[in-house]
Amino acid sequence: MLCATKAAERGKRVLLLEKGPKAGVKILMSGGTRCNLTHDASASDIADAYARLAGGKEGKTKARFLRPALSRLSPDGVIALFEAEGLRTKIEPTGKVFPASDRALDVQRAMLAMLDRAGATLCLNEGVESVERTADGYTVRTTKRTIVTPKIVIAVGGQSYPGCGTTGDGYAWAKALGHRIAPPRPALVPLTSTERWSAELQGVTLPDVRVRVNEAAAKPVADRRGSFLFTHFGLSGPAVMDASRFVTERPTSGWQAVCDFLPGVDDEQLLNELQNGRNRGLVNTVAEWAPRRLAEALVARSGAPPDRMLAELTKSERRGVVDGLKRSAIPLVGSLGFKKAEVTAGGVDLSEVDPRTMESRLAPGAYFIGEVLDLDGPIGGYNFQAAFSTGALAGDSL
Structure with missing residues (x-):
């Protein structure tokens, strides 16, 4: 919607095709229906966060x-954009x-x-069936008509929350234009155990937990810190979900969250607290540091009465007891998949x-934006x- 708005503000004739009955459905679901617009950070900090999450090259x-x-x-620009509205x-x-x-x-x-004021045309309940490059530009076949246009923008997201309409359609169109696709997989998704x-311990939450995810005896591929939630199916919360992209990339039986x-x-x-406490009870002492149900579980696992x-x-x-508090290893078996993933990792190859x-x-006049690209960042x-x-x-740029 923002891309269409910006192009229309520059005098371009813009047609925005939405296959569902309303536009921006994923906005309505995001952030627990509150919509986490951006993060309080500089533009450089945002880029650095993407670098840290994926790591390496x-x-x-x-x-x-x-x-x-x-x-x-920038983030300040996004805030200013909405406050102007x-x-x-x-x-x-x-x-x-x-x-x-x-x-x-x-x-x-x-x-x-913003979209309406800019003069863009929004067409609801009109899904795109195919995109073909021609001598005149592009032929877009929808459920209602055939459109010939010199330029297209593919802004259909990935595969996360498919109930919103994001079912991975854009990957086939990108492939038809010659693009490579990094295999899509769930990211920012709860993990199962x-x-x-x-x-x-389902329902127990902690505001600050460090989670390191590793495969078998290998070094951690993710080291995140944030809020944490035990669930009936496994683990959730920002610290876990940030690390999930690595588990879904190589599903094996050897993953664990430490x-x-x-x-x-x-x-x-x-150790000093436990050694010098003398006349205090073990469970009551650990419960001063962690939720009581977790304290009881960790003491039981330690072998101490x-x-x-x-x-x-x-x-x-x-x-x-200290090992349990500082290094509890929880085996992981997978994730809740695209239905519960906030974003999609993988997508259109960035080098193209x-x-x-x-x-x-590869195809002049075709543009790719947002989650259809091989871009996935941290939660927040x-x-x-x-x-x-x-x-x-x-x-x-259109």
Whole structure:
């Protein structure tokens, strides 16, 4: 919608095709129906976050690709855009930016108002069936008609939340234009486990947990810190969901999440507390550091009797309790899939798209923006920011 708005503001004739009965459905679902618009960070910080999440060469590629778009529309620019529409925003302690009303509907309405005022034409209930490159540009066949146009923008998202209409259609169109597609997979998705003790803790939340995800005995591929939730199916929360892209990339039976439930306290401090507490009960002491249900579970797993006083603990029992608090390994078996994934990892190969314009390097006149690209960022408004930035840049480049 933002891309269409920007192009129409420049006097372009713009037709926006939406296969569903309303535009911006994913906006309405995002952020727990509050819509996390962006993150309170600089443009450079947003790019760096993409680099850190993916890591290595892949992360550097994603960050480098995003920088021109972020220069065109930064997080401050997104906030200013919506506040100019009368939509006040607020920044939460986590850095997430939401509408002050906490209503995603207000974001959708603001975008529709911008689109209408710019003069773009929105066609609902008109899905695209095929895209073909021709001598005159592109032939787009929809469920209602055939359109010939010199330029197209593919902005259909990935495969996450398919109930919103994001069913991966854009990948076939991109392939038809000669593009390579990095295999799509769920990202920012809860992870599943068959571990009984963690399932029995369903509903227990912690505000600050360090989660390291590794395969078998390998080094961690992800090291994230944030809020954490035990569920009946496994694990959720930002710390887990940020790491999920690696688990879904190589589904095996060897993944595990190693959880540090007290990342701000080191082993030595905890051992000293347990050694010097003397006449205090073990479970009650651990429950001062973690939710009681988790404290009881960790003590049970340590092998120490739950009714033991601190003065009665052996050295190995103290070490077992601390290991549970700092290094609980929870085996992972998979994820909840695209139906519960907030974004899609994978997509149109970035090397085949010009980051200065979002135009295809293979098919001039075709543009790719947002989640259809091989771009996935951390939780917290980063993915919306990338969509807004790439959309604004393409709209200015058409």
